[in-house]
Structure formats: structure tokens, C-alpha cells
Amino acid sequence: MSPDTTQPTPALALIGAGVMGETILSGLIASGWPIDRLTATDSRPDRCAELTERYGITMTDNRTAAGAAEVVVLVVKPQQLVPVLDEIAPVLADGAVVISIAAGVPIELIESRLSDHAAVIRVMPNTPAQVQQGMSVISGGARATEAHLELARTVMAATGEAISLPESYQDAITAISGSGPAYIFYVVEAMIEAGVHLGVPRDVATQLAVQTLYGSASLLKQSGEHPSILRERVTSPGGTTSAALRTLDDHRVRAAFIAAMDACRQRSEELAETVREQYR
Numbered sequence: 279m280s281p282d283t284t285q286p287t288p289a290l291a292l293i294g295a296g297v298m299g300e301t302i303l304s305g306l307i308a309s310g311w312p313i314d315r316l317t318a319t320d321s322r323p324d325r326c327a328e329l330t331e332r333y334g335i336t337m338t339d340n341r342t343a344a345g346a347a348e349v350v351v352l353v354v355k356p357q358q359l360v361p362v363l364d365e366i367a368p369v370l371a372d373g374a375v376v377i378s379i380a381a382g383v384p385i386e387l388i389e390s391r392l393s394d395h396a397a398v399i400r401v402m403p404n405t406p407a408q409v410q411q412g413m414s415v416i417s418g419g420a421r422a423t424e425a426h427l428e429l430a431r432t433v434m435a436a437t438g439e440a441i442s443l444p445e446s447y448q449d450a451i452t453a454i455s456g457s458g459p460a461y462i463f464y465v466v467e468a469m470i471e472a473g474v475h476l477g478v479p480r481d482v483a484t485q486l487a488v489q490t491l492y493g494s495a496s497l498l499k500q501s502g503e504h505p506s507i508l509r510e511r512v513t514s515p516g517g518t519t520s521a522a523l524r525t526l527d528d529h530r531v532r533a534a535f536i537a538a539m540d541a542c543r544q545r546s547e548e549l550a551e552t553v554r555e556q557y558r
């Protein structure tokens with residue numbers, strides 16, 4: 279909902295209603311953002327019809343939506359972003375807040391395509407947003423005030439948790455929460471395959487691994503304990519868990535995570551540089 283309940287909820291336009299666009303839209307509606315303060319656009323007419331049918335939302339074109347909005351959320355693919363910025367720049371209202379979800383596109387580039395009046399915010403969300411359990415990290419540009427950041431946090435909190443950090447953290451964040459769900463799915467996949475190898479039927483191994491992940495994540499979050507403490511509690515000296523963890527250490531799994539996340543951060547930096555070069 280609007281951060282300041284004494285003010286009317288800002289008019290919000292969502293440009294690009296694909297997977298992440300629908301996730302934000304449904305989260306906002308569920309959090310109480312009035313449907314008459316929301317508009318959306320998409321390049322495919324059938325997708326527009328589908329969303330109007332599903333949510334009762336007005337779907338329009340990019341210029342009409344962006345021109346009437348106080349908050350514009352850009353949810354197109356990174357390579358689709360600059361043409362959209364060029365299209366909406368002439369119609370943006372003074373003081374509009376532009377929130378970009380496009381992975382790897384620097385704030386400086388977004389600002390350079392808009393007028394001097396728009397406040398720009400960059401967000402790195404993640405896919406658990408689809409079940410309102412996302413993690414979004416928000417960074418403000420040169421014209422973004424604390425009130426703009428608070429507004430962006432409110433928008434993204436409709437899909438899970440949202441915090442603000444300087445943009446210099448965005449590549450590292452990509453390596454933790456942005457790409458993080460893929461590492462977790464990879465680990466669960468490995469546990470299922472190992473379970474099958476140990477003779478457990480695949481469906482049972484899947485249920486055991488998924489519920490173990492869900493339960494462990496819930497325990498971590500609800501207890502507030504450090505993971506080392508929780509791990510120590512299930513590791514009796516000379517026991518079964520200890521044998522498993524020693525084997526993981528022998529295979530340098532911890533070092534592999536550090537190397538993998540460093541590779542992710544580096545790739546994120548490279549992609550941002552490629553985008554900068556393209557529009558220099």
C-alpha cells in the first residue's frame with residue numbers, strides 16, 4: 279500500500295507484463311493498491327486481454343500509461359529497456375519516479391535517457407517474488423530521495439522483502455539473491471538425484487528434499503539463529519551428519535560456492551559494461 283496513508287495512493291504504470299510484471303501486479307493488488315490507480319502495458323494484445331480478464335486492470339499503450347503515472351515500473355527485458363525509455367521520456371510527468379527491474383542496466387544510463395526531472399530507482403528482484411517470498415534490493419539514482427526509495431520499497435514489498443543499498447552493491451547482490459534461487463534449486467536437484475541413487479523412489483526423494491529445504495529455510499528465518507549454530511545442532515560428534523559434512527568439505531563445496539558467486543558478480547559487471555558500451 280501507499281507508504282503515507284494520509285496521501286492518495288500514487289498512480290502506477292507497469293510497462294511490460296510478462297512473468298515479473300504480472301508478479302508485481304498481482305502482489306500490488308493483493309497488498310491493497312487500488313486497481314483504479316494501476317495501469318499496465320504489454321507488446322502482445324493477447325497478453326493484455328488475459329490480464330484485463332484476470333485482474334480487471336486497464337491495459338493501454340506505453341505513452342498513455344507512463345504519461346498519466348506518478349510511478350512507472352519498467353519490467354521489460356534489459357535489451358528492450360532503452361527503446362522503452364526513449365518512448366516514454368517525452369511524456370513523463372515532472373517528478374515521476376521511474377523504477378527499473380532490468381537486470382544489469384546501470385542507473386546512469388537510465389537517467390541519461392530521461393528528463394532531468396525523473397527520479398530513477400534500480401531494483402534487483404528474484405524469482406520467489408512469484409510466491410510473495412522475493413528479495414528485492416533497491417538503489418536510488420542522483421535524484422532519488424529517501425521518500426522515493428521508501429515508495430519503491432513499498433512497491434517491491436508487495437512481492438516479498440525489500441531493502442535499499444547503494445548501486446555499487448548491485449553486482450554482488452546479483453550473485454547472492456538475484457541468481458541465488460538457481461543455486462538452491464541446483465542443491466535440491468543434487469539431493470534428489472543422490473536420494474534416487476540411495477534407492478529411494480524419485481517422488482519420495484523429491485518430497486523429502488523440498489520439504490527439508492522449506493523447513494530449514496523457515497527454521498533459519500523464524501529462529502533468527504546463525505546457520506552455523508543450527509548446523510552444529512544437527513551435527514553430533516562422530517555421527518552421520520558429521521560424516522556427510524566432512525565429505526562436502528573434502529569436495530571443497532564451500533570454496534566452490536565462493537568461486538561460483540565471484541564468477542556471477544564478474545559476469546554481472548561484464549554485462550553492465552556491455553550495455554554501457556552499446557549506448558555510449
Ligand SMILES: NC(=O)c1ccc[n+]([C@@H]2O[C@H](COP(=O)([O-])OP(=O)(O)OC[C@H]3O[C@@H](n4cnc5c(N)ncnc54)[C@H](OP(=O)(O)O)[C@@H]3O)[C@@H](O)[C@H]2O)c1
Nearest residue numbers: 294295296297298299320321353354355356358380381405
Ligand atoms: N524473472 C525474474 O525472475 C527476474 C529476476 C530478476 C530480474 N528480472 C528482470 O525483470 C525484467 C522482466 O523479466 P521477465 O522474466 O518478466 O521478462 P518477460 O516475461 O519477457 O516480460 C517482459 C514483457 O514485456 C513485454 N515487452 C517487450 N517490449 C515491450 C515494450 N516496448 N512495451 C511494452 N511491453 C514490452 C514483453 O513482450 P514480448 O514477449 O512480446 O517481448 C513481455 O511480455 C527483466 O529485465 C529481467 O532482467 C527478472
